[in-house]
Amino acid sequence: MHKESWVVRAGCWLTRRRSVLFAPFFTVVLLTARLAPSSWIEWIQDLSGLFCIFFGTWLRLLSASYHESSHEEHPITAGPYAWIRHPLYLANFLLGLGIVLMAGWQPVWGVYLLIFIPIHWLIIRSEEVHLSGMYGKKYTQYLRSVPA
Numbered sequence: 001m002h003k004e005s006w007v008v009r010a011g012c013w014l015t016r017r018r019s020v021l022f023a024p025f026f027t028v029v030l031l032t033a034r035l036a037p038s039s040w041i042e043w044i045q046d047l048s049g050l051f052c053i054f055f056g057t058w059l060r061l062l063s064a065s066y067h068e069s070s071h072e073e074h075p076i077t078a079g080p081y082a083w084i085r086h087p088l089y090l091a092n093f094l095l096g097l098g099i100v101l102m103a104g105w106q107p108v109w110g111v112y113l114l115i116f117i118p119i120h121w122l123i124i125r126s127e128e129v130h131l132s133g134m135y136g137k138k139y140t141q142y143l144r145s146v147p148a
Contacts, residue, residue, distance in 0.1 A: 004129075007125045010122045010126070014123050021119060025111075026096070029100060029103045045104060046102050048101050049099065052097045053094070053102075055094055056094030056097075056098060057091070059087055059091040059094065060095070062080055062087070063081070063091060064088065066079040074138050075135050075139050075142050077146070081146070084148070085147070085148050096112060096116060100112045124148065
């Protein structure tokens with residue numbers, strides 16, 4: 001039996017909890033958000049946040065529509081999965097970024113990046129190890145041809 005790396009174990013643990021991982025963070029962000037933009041910079045932040053939320057929602061809906069049965073003999077490579085290996089995670093990132101931008105509290109932008117990137121890096125690594133084992137060469141070729 002091969003020993004899993006700490007990255008894979010941590011990624012598996014985070015994957016099982018990913019639906020609630022950011023709830024406390026976004027609760028604090030929303031509770032401390034400014035109520036209305038008062039300067040042109042805040043308007044730009046809000047419009048940027050709305051764009052991120054709109055595009056993230058669109059990408060999430062599009063990506064979710066390409067999910068196939070787990071019993072398939074090949075990885076999903078159509079639609080947004082042909083452009084990027086993890087479009088759902090990119091969509092989640094954009095949705096979160098939109099919320100953070102619209103909250104108007106600039107220090108939280110860095111906190112968001114410091115939390116989101118390492119957690120999802122672990123989840124992605126774990127998922128790629130799992131899918132490599134599941135699909136073998138087909139997934140390895142996919143990894144080489146589609147950017148993360």
